[in-house]
Amino acid sequence: xDNTVIRIQDAVVSYRExxxxxxxxxxxxKGEFIGVIGPNGAGKTTxxxxxxxxxxxxxxxxVVLGLSVNGRNGIRLRRRIGYVAQVENIDPRLPISVRETxxxxxxxxxxxxxxxxxxxxxxxxxxxxxxxxxxxSRRPIGHxxxxxxxxxxxxxxxVQQPExxxxxxxxxxxxxxxxGEILSLIQLIHSEYHMxxxxxxxxxxxxxxxxxxxxxxxxxxxxxxGSPESMLKEEILSRxxxxxxxxPAKSEVAF
Amino acid sequence: MxxxxxxxxxxxxxxxxxxxxxxxxxxxxxxxxxxxxxIAHAAFAGALLGVWLGFNPLVGALLFSLVSxxxxxxxxxxxxxxxxxxxxxxxxxxxxxxxxxMGMMPGSRTxxxxxxxxxxxxxxxxxxxxxxxxTAIIVGLVFAFYKEIQAVICHRQVALAVxxxxxxxxxxxxxxxxVTITASLRSIGGLLIYSLILNPAAAAYQLTYSLRRxxxxxxxxxxxxxxxxxxxxxxxxxxxxxxxxxxSSIIFGLxxxxxxxxxxxxxxxxxxxx
Numbered sequence: 001x002d003n004t005v006i007r008i009q010d011a012v013v014s015y016r017e018x019x020x021x022x023x024x025x026x027x028x029x030k031g032e033f034i035g036v037i038g039p040n041g042a043g044k045t046t047x048x049x050x051x052x053x054x055x056x057x058x059x060x061x062x063v064v065l066g067l068s069v070n071g072r073n074g075i076r077l078r079r080r081i082g083y084v085a086q087v088e089n090i091d092p093r094l095p096i097s098v099r100e101t102x103x104x105x106x107x108x109x110x111x112x113x114x115x116x117x118x119x120x121x122x123x124x125x126x127x128x129x130x131x132x133x134x135x136x137s138r139r140p141i142g143h144x145x146x147x148x149x150x151x152x153x154x155x156x157x158x159v160q161q162p163e164x165x166x167x168x169x170x171x172x173x174x175x176x177x178x179x180g181e182i183l184s185l186i187q188l189i190h191s192e193y194h195m196x197x198x199x200x201x202x203x204x205x206x207x208x209x210x211x212x213x214x215x216x217x218x219x220x221x222x223x224x225x226g227s228p229e230s231m232l233k234e235e236i237l238s239r240x241x242x243x244x245x246x247x248p249a250k251s252e253v254a255f
Numbered sequence: 256m257x258x259x260x261x262x263x264x265x266x267x268x269x270x271x272x273x274x275x276x277x278x279x280x281x282x283x284x285x286x287x288x289x290x291x292x293x294i295a296h297a298a299f300a301g302a303l304l305g306v307w308l309g310f311n312p313l314v315g316a317l318l319f320s321l322v323s324x325x326x327x328x329x330x331x332x333x334x335x336x337x338x339x340x341x342x343x344x345x346x347x348x349x350x351x352x353x354x355x356x357m358g359m360m361p362g363s364r365t366x367x368x369x370x371x372x373x374x375x376x377x378x379x380x381x382x383x384x385x386x387x388x389x390t391a392i393i394v395g396l397v398f399a400f401y402k403e404i405q406a407v408i409c410h411r412q413v414a415l416a417v418x419x420x421x422x423x424x425x426x427x428x429x430x431x432x433x434v435t436i437t438a439s440l441r442s443i444g445g446l447l448i449y450s451l452i453l454n455p456a457a458a459a460y461q462l463t464y465s466l467r468r469x470x471x472x473x474x475x476x477x478x479x480x481x482x483x484x485x486x487x488x489x490x491x492x493x494x495x496x497x498x499x500x501x502x503s504s505i506i507f508g509l510x511x512x513x514x515x516x517x518x519x520x521x522x523x524x525x526x527x528x529x
Contacts, residue, residue: 052416079418088412093516095284095466096409104406108418113399140464141409153413160417 003030005164005196006051010060013046020046022220023060028198033190035207035228036200038217039241044200047217048166051198052081065163079108081164082157082195086172087149092142098152099124099137105156120159127155131185147178154185158193165189165197171206183208204237204245216240260376261489264442267378268481268499270390271439272455275448276477277393278435279456280470281428284408288457289339290327290432291449293346297323298436299445300349302370303356312370313385316440320433323349328426353445373444373496375485382441389438393431397470400424405466444496454503455480458510461517476506 006028013021021043028034036044049055050062053074062069067077082105102124103116110116128134131151136144144152150170157165167186171179187210190197201207207214207228214231216224218240224231231237237245282290301319305312323345330341357367369377378386397404406414407424414421432452439448455476459469484499491498511517 054415075418075420077418078416081416083416085412085416091286093460093464094409095460095464095469096405097464100405100466101410101413104410104413104419105417107402107406107414110402112403112420115402156413156417 004028005030006062006064008047008050008060008062011050011057011062012059013043013050013055014058020220021050021055024050024220024222025060026215026222026225028196030196031194032212033197033208033210034199034213034215035211036198036215036217037204037207037240038202038223040202042202042217043220044202044217045168046220048083048168048198048200051164052083052166053077075108079160080162081166082160082162083166084150084153084157084168084170086169087146087174090142090149092140094140094142096141097137098133098139098141098144099128101141101152102128102137102155102159105158105160109160124155124159127158128152130158131155145178146174147181150174150178150182151185154182154189158189162195165195167197167199169201169203169206170199171201172203179206204232204247260378263378263380263383264375264485264489264495265482267375267383267386267442268485269478270383270386271375271442271451272477272479272481273474274386274390274393274435275439275443275451276455276459276473277397277470278428278432279452279454279477280459280466280473281404281408282432282452283456283460284466284469285411285428287338287342288453289342289346290429291436291452293327293342293349294320294323294429294433295436295445295449295452296346296349296353298433298440299370300353300356302440302445303353303360303367306366306370307356307360312366313382313437313440316437317434319349319352320437321430324426324429324433328429332422369444370440371444371446372494373440373442373447375442375481375495375499376488378442386438386442389434393435396427396431400427404428409466442495443499447496447500450500451477451480451503454500454507458503458507461507461510461514476503476510480506 004027008024008026011021011024038044046055051064053069064077065080067073106116106120128137131154133151133155136148171182187208190210199208211228214228215222216231232247234245234247282288298316298320301315302312305315326345327341330336360367403419403424406419407421411421436448443451456473458476459472462472463469480503481499484502485495487493487498488495
């Protein structure tokens with residue numbers, strides 16, 4: 001039985017005259033944990049936006065969760081995909097609490113004209129408990145530290161009950177201790193929920209050890225892919241990043 | 256109170272206070288305060304075109320404000336220009352058109368100046384019904400789409416990523432701003448209406464971290480501003496639009512002075528310095 005959940009063929013994405021992704025093909029099987037690495041501007045984030053329908057294909061095609069990715073299917077598709085981006089600057093006065101922010105994850109699936117039920121609020125509380133944020137649930141979202149904000153973002157993606165989990169540099173711009181906690185949480189979630197996960201990072205120290213496959217991107221293309229053992233070699237990585245790279249020792253890795 | 260014009264004025268103040276404050280909460284939370292200024296000038300330019308060419312000024316105001324909202328959103332979303340720049344371009348165009356239409360207008364410009372300053376004491380029954388209808392629609396839309404609006408104004412990119420029709424809701428908010436400004440143009444005036452949109456909402460923003468409470472507080476401040484301004488206008492014989500705006504500015508000043516969020520700002524500054 002074909003258990004491919006993401007199939008991208010010859011995808012080309014461009015932003016005006018800049019080609020962000022060129023002739024990218026990728027297949028991802030259900031339950032896989034894939035690490036996507038490469039230097040800044042390699043097209044990693046654009047690849048994620050093709051999967052959740054926010055990136056517009058100029059050429060090629062993408063089928064995700066059985067749906068052809070196009071303008072009509074975008075909203076339906078995104079309801080089934082959890083997305084966690086980098087920590088963003090957020091107004092500390094924003095009138096929304098952590099609990100309400102996490103509930104936003106349910107709103108897509110809930111649809112228009114329907115209010116969250118008591119059971120859904122209980123689900124939100126359970127997920128907040130799981131990510132260790134229950135004690136901060138009533139706090140305004142703008143009052144959280146970077147690490148706490150990412151925990152809330154992960155909780156929001158989880159209450160969405162996604163089939164695919166997209167993580168775009170989730171541990172960037174936060175302190176090393178919080179990075180370690182976030183990465184451990186991501187590994188815990190993957191082992192518990194078995195979601196198909198794509199994890200994007202440019203920093204090798206943030207690459208979770210449970211990665212089953214590594215996709216190396218450079219100049220908007222998939223340059224190489226394979227098992228972490230075959231890809232995490234100094235020679236390959238130095239060519240990928242265009243500078244000498246040493247493989248981080250276990251003690252240097254944040255998780 | 257027994258005079259028809261006074262009853263109309265009190266009801267217009269109530270409706271204007273409610274709708275402008277609700278719209279204000281959206282633009283203040285999204286940090287798009289300049290949108291109110293821009294759409295107000297667009298509505299004013301459209302109304303002047305109506306006065307000049309002899310058709311209903313409110314039709315011109317509605318058309319221009321909706322067109323400006325329809326230009327601003329996509330311009331910003333395509334990323335060719337940032338939102339401030341696109342609003343600034345539309346704003347300067349509308350200001351230019353307003354001056355052009357006023358310059359081309361033959362004879363007395365009394366009606367044009369009424370649209371500029373607003374005159375809540377002379378609001379007609381027809382205008383009042385239009386304003387009440389717009390108020391009912393805006394309040395109804397907020398109840399119907401509260402959760403989507405909350406997601407879009409607080410976390411627009413997240414709303415998009417979880418499958419909420421965020422772009423549609425965002426454009427809906429821009430159009431609602433246009434319709435609200437058009438409906439309040441006669442009573443508050445094109446020059447002053449954006450103050451009534453911004454001040455009550457900005458005052459409420461200083462006082463709470465809950466969107467529901469912020470909406471309620473802004474509406475109370477908006478209605479108090481309108482009624483107090485109306486009373487000042489009636490008893491002191493001063494322009495109503497100006498008195499409403501000055502009242503709302505005083506409320507904003509007081510809310511800022513007593514804001515619990517100022518303590519947070521001081522705490523953050525201390526953290527940065529440390």
